[in-house]
């Protein structure tokens with residue numbers, strides 16, 4: 001298990017100054033657990049550790065919540081899935097995991113005709129932007145533009161800018177109004193946002209959204225390692241649901257005069273930790289069972305679409321298997337054959353993880369052709385064309401200008417922070433140089 005832990009020292013430093021003078025020291029508030037952007041991920045990559053499923057995540061979350069002292073709040077920022085079949089499983093997992101509230105995100109709009117009937121049973125409140133109208137959902141309380149809860153001595157309010165990712169003046173104003181309202185009655189105000197983080201920080205800076213204390217979910221929050229502050233608003237690092245979640249222990253101390261001017265009663269101090277769950281779920285866990293069923297369903301659909309191992313048919317898609325390049329580039333082919341790239345497809349077979357979400361990086365032919373062409377051939381994976389582009393023309397007109405030379409900046413498209421946290425460009429290139 002990897003975790004990284006950090007304290008938001010800036011806020012604490014302010015407190016320690018106070019400690020000598022003030023009679024009222026920091027006191028614990030509550031613990032926030034948050035996730036967002038499940039995007040239909042039922043099992044996470046397993047590249048940098050064991051494969052983690054939704055069930056593992058929910059188990060870990062529940063265990064943490066039980067172990068922590070004081071009240072807790074568990075929030076999902078939405079984007080459950082791109083479609084209903086996986087979205088339903090994510091929704092069930094969140095309901096079982098004892099979430100308090102879930103926001104409605106841009107990717108959920110794509111299947112909203114199935115989404116709203118699914119949430120009709122009101123297992124969990126669904127947050128939408130105050131401006132968002134969809135049928136009678138607001139009127140009958142299936143969707144809520146704001147949500148509040150009493151946690152110990154503190155009242156927490158949550159609202160959302162969703163499901164829109166673009167910034168629209170009218171909508172920002174509506175969000176601003178709800179934040180201002182929450183500010184009056186709540187001690188901690190949370191905003192779920194899908195805007196670009198740079199834009200959102202500017203909106204906070206100009207005062208428009210300055211009433212929020214915490215913002216989660218912005219596009220680009222993956223770049224934050226720790227909570228970062230703009231004025232009195234903290235932007236929280238990403239917590240892609242199913243892979244990692246955020247744990248934020250909040251404590252509060254009385255606001256100084258300047259802070260009180262902004263309508264805040266308390267100054268917040270945050271202790272943040274990003275948690276990667278352990279593999280723990282058993283096969284009889286209902287979420288695991290649902291996940292397996294869905295994977296089998298998808299595999300059946302794939303088979304029905306048809307596998308095709310005929311090279312000429314593959315050629316139609318522009319896919320050239322690496323052995324075709326070997327005729328003329330023997331040395332490079334041998335070097336490649338020794339690298340892990342040639343084994344990336346076998347890795348999935350070994351792990352029994354022949355799943356949609358693994359294919360773009362581990363079985364490049366899928367990315368090239370959009371079709372699963374050679375399910376049994378094992379020496380496949382990150383092939384020559386993954387880095388050198390479509391090789392069809394080059395095969396027949398073998399010259400320098402008919403193929404991409406190879407660009408080392410492409411590596412991080414697959415060697416992402418999540419899948420390869422120890423990425424080192426020089427060392428890694430040395431390991432596959434050819």
Ligand code: HEC
Nearest residue numbers: 320324325327328384385388391395398399400403404405
């Ligand atoms: C029929 C022989 C042949 C085949 C097959 C072939 N190549 Fe080439 N390749 C060449 C020749 C010839 C050159 C040009 C060498 C030169 O001018 O120095 C070349 C050049 C290259 C270069 C260097 C490009 C540059 O800008 O310097 C790359 C990369 C390359 N090939 C990749 C591939 C890949 C990937 C495949 C399989 C999809 C492939 N080749 C298949 C003959 C071939």
Ligand code: HEC
Nearest residue numbers: 340343344347361362382386408410411414428429431432
């Ligand atoms: C299409 C996705 C993709 C691209 C692009 C890619 N890689 Fe990889 N790479 C992988 C995968 C997947 C693995 C793991 C293969 C396995 O072990 O199953 C891997 C493994 C490796 C390894 C072996 C790591 C180890 O722990 O043994 C090295 C080294 C490496 N890649 C270097 C590079 C470099 C350098 C580039 C850019 C020039 C690059 N990769 C581009 C997907 C990619």
Ligand code: HEC
Nearest residue numbers: 043044045046047347351353357358361414415416419420
């Ligand atoms: C975004 C690209 C990407 C996706 C998607 C991805 N992987 Fe990986 N995977 C990598 C890279 C890159 C490495 C090499 C990491 C390293 O060297 O530390 C890797 C390594 C691995 C390894 C370790 C191989 C070894 O023996 O060292 C396993 C196992 C693995 N991936 C499984 C999976 C599974 C299962 C999935 C789908 C659920 C998946 N991966 C999805 C990029 C990806």
Ligand code: HEC
Nearest residue numbers: 322325329332333336341382383384387405406407408434
């Ligand atoms: C992970 C990405 C990756 C894969 C996979 C890969 N290459 Fe490359 N290749 C590169 C990069 C990057 C360069 C350019 C290196 C540099 O910066 O000089 C390169 C360079 C080359 C060159 C030019 C070498 C020279 O010195 O002029 C050839 C030829 C070549 N590759 C062929 C292949 C063949 C054939 C395969 C498959 C058997 C393959 N490559 C697989 C990334 C890759």
